[in-house]
Amino acid sequence: MPRNxxxxxxxxxxxxxxxxEEGLDGLTMRALGKRLDVAATAVYWHIKTKDELVRLAADAAWAEVELPDPARVGWRAAAVRTATSSHAMFTRHPWMGQAFGGYLLYGPGKSRHDDHLLAVYEAAGFAPADADRAAAAVFTYVLGNALAPAAMVALNRRLAIGGEDAARAFAEAQENSVAIARTFPRLRERIDSPAASYAGTPEDSFELGLTGMLDGFQARLAAGAER
Amino acid sequence: MPRNxxxxxxxxxxxxxxxxEEGLDGLTMRALGKRLDVAATAVYWHIKTKDELVRLAADAAWAEVELPDPARVGWRAAAVRTATSSHAMFTRHPWMGQAFGGYLLYGPGKSRHDDHLLAVYEAAGFAPADADRAAAAVFTYVLGNALAPAAMVALNRRLAIGGEDAARAFAEAQENSVAIARTFPRLRERIDSPAASYAGTPEDSFELGLTGMLDGFQARLAAGAER
DNA sequence: CAGTGTACTTGCACTTAGTTCAAGTACGGG
DNA sequence: CCCGTACTTGAACTAAGTGCAAGTACACTG
Incomplete structure (x- = not known):
């Protein structure tokens, strides 16, 4: 094995x-090669494609997020901390906001966030379906917020996805369009399992997550609080 | 003027x-030219860049969304319908999930959704700050959910943004990272106006939107309902 | 110490995609 | 019949992802 x-x-x-430093568009293989003081193609010995490189980078970035213990701080505080620390990660690495769209589905076991967020609500004694919905609602809320910084970076830029087998992926996307719950490995496991007791549809998940929010707003409205 | x-x-x-049909990646100028039975470059006489074309397409797609009248159906129903119809639009046009990141900031007055969503809560008598937060929370929830189908399309594909002046856009993005509220034209107007009575910071907006959701979940938890 | 295989590294080149541009072409008006 | 305006075209330039044949350097073996 060579030394350096x-x-x-x-x-x-x-x-x-x-x-x-440069954003998702700034990452070109040639630029990366220059940064590493190496020919652009040298990277290809170690990493298959640019896609895989971004995925590995996303994995590494997720590993930085500190996740609280719901048993110690309570589920509400744990949920807020999980959400805010994840959001901070998205803020620190704005490219994640774009990359995570694809990252979401790179496979189970890649992100600790989904499992942890679900555990928060399970620990609090939520019914399984409600825990699923709450986790999904909080996560999509964070994800939606995370898109704001990404959008600012994307300003006046170009967005593109490339690949093959578009028609099939497209059909699958439409079929599952409302089912963000399915994109979380443990939720998918539960939903796809024959023994699953999960009764709600993806539509339920979306609607009930939303109405859950509205319940909260209504409480604030009733309290008439101007915070 | 020529005829055809x-x-x-x-x-x-x-x-x-x-x-x-083909997704955001399927839209190449050459493919579009073929569909129009025209040379790829003919498009450039009518439209400046591919970015602008996508933006115009997004404008046209938004115009399809039917928005309910909060005065007639009540704010909760109006909020749900606004959210679901917008979500349906994202489902019908999955590329919007990706494109909207950039679309968000293409300028004020482009999307009816933000204004309408805010009006829903204002009509219900929310305090201004609470209305802002509720609108932002609901919208980011929809946006996060919309990313799920887009993510499915992005599976095994490549995500890239391109453009110039990355450093400045990046700095701006970090500065405003939590301020999704600012990306809504009327909210921006209110926040930036010297006479604004908006007291909350973007961080408040994020945290309070989140805790608003948690209040709703808590109510469901207390009810012990297994729906 | 010479030889050899493995583990890289490199430059070249191919491909796709956005975009520009000089040179056309067709149609309405005079 | 001519001419100018409003397009349309094909060639070409550039940037970026990636494959490949050829090279290089180090460790290990005999």
């Missing part, structure tokens, strides 16, 4: 730094 | 059809 040799980890760290 | 001539509207309609 590239490693996949070096590449991922350099990619994160580059993404943070 | 392209129009900007024809191009936009073709672009929407193409985006719906």
């Amino acid at each position: 040799t590239l490693t996949a980890d070096q590449i991922v760290q350099a990619a994160i730094a580059h993404l943070d | 001539t392209l129009t900007a509207d024809q191009i936009v309609q073709a672009a929407i059809a193409h985006l719906d």
Whole structure:
């Protein structure tokens, strides 16, 4: 093995730094090569494609997020902290807001966030379906907020996705369009399992998450509080 | 003026059809030209760039959304309908989930959704700050959910944004990262106006929107309802 | 110490996609 | 019949992802 040799980890760290500084569009293989003082194509020995590189960078970025213990701080505080720390991660790495769209579905076990968020509500004694909906609602709220900084970066820029088998993926997307719950590994497990006791449809999840929010607003309205 | 001539509207309609069928990545100028039975570069006489074309397509797609009258159906029903119809639009046009990130900031007065959503809560008698937060929370919830179908399309694909002046946009993005409220024209107007009575910070908006949701969940938890 | 295989690294080149531009073309008006 | 305006075209430039054949350097073996 040569001595001063590239490693996949070096590449991922350099990619994160580059993404943070230049944004998702700033990450070109040639630019990354320049940063590593290496030919652009040298990266391809260690990493299959640019997509995989971004995914690895996203994995590494998620690992930075500190997740609270719901048993110690209570479910409300845990939910808020989970949401805010995740949001802080999105703020620190704005490219994640864009990349996470694809990252969501890169496979189960990749993100600790979904499992943890669900556990928060389960620990509080929510009925399974309600825990699912609450976790999904909070996460999509964070994700929606995370898109704001990403949108600012995207201002006056170009957004593009590329790949093959568009028609099939498209059909699948429409079929599952409302089912963000399915994109969380443990929720998917529960939903797809034959023994699952999950009774709600994806539409239920969306509607009830929304009405859950409205209940909260109504309480504030009733209290007439101008905070 | 020649007889069988392209129009900007024809191009936009073709672009929407193409985006719906092939996704954001499927829209290449050459493919669009083929669909219009015209050279790819003919489009450039009518439309400045591909970015502008996507923006025009997004404008046209938003125009399809039916928005309810809060005075007639009540604010809760109006909020749900606004959210669901907007979500349906994102489902019908999954590329919007990606494109909207940039679309959000293309300028004020482009989307009816934000104004309408705010009006819903104002009509219900919410305090201004609470109305802002509720509108922002609901919208980000929809937006987060909308990202799920987009994510499915993005599966195994590539996400990229391109453009210039990255550093400045990036700094601006970080500064305003939590302020999704600012991305809504009327909210921005209220926040930036010297006479504004809006007292909350963007962080307040995020935290209070979140706790508003949690209040709703708590009510459901207390009711012990397994719906 | 010489040889050899493995683990990289490199430059070249191919491809796709956005965009520009000089050169056309067609149609309405005079 | 001519001419100008309003388009349309094909060639070409650029940037970026990626494959490939060829090279290089290090560790290990004998």
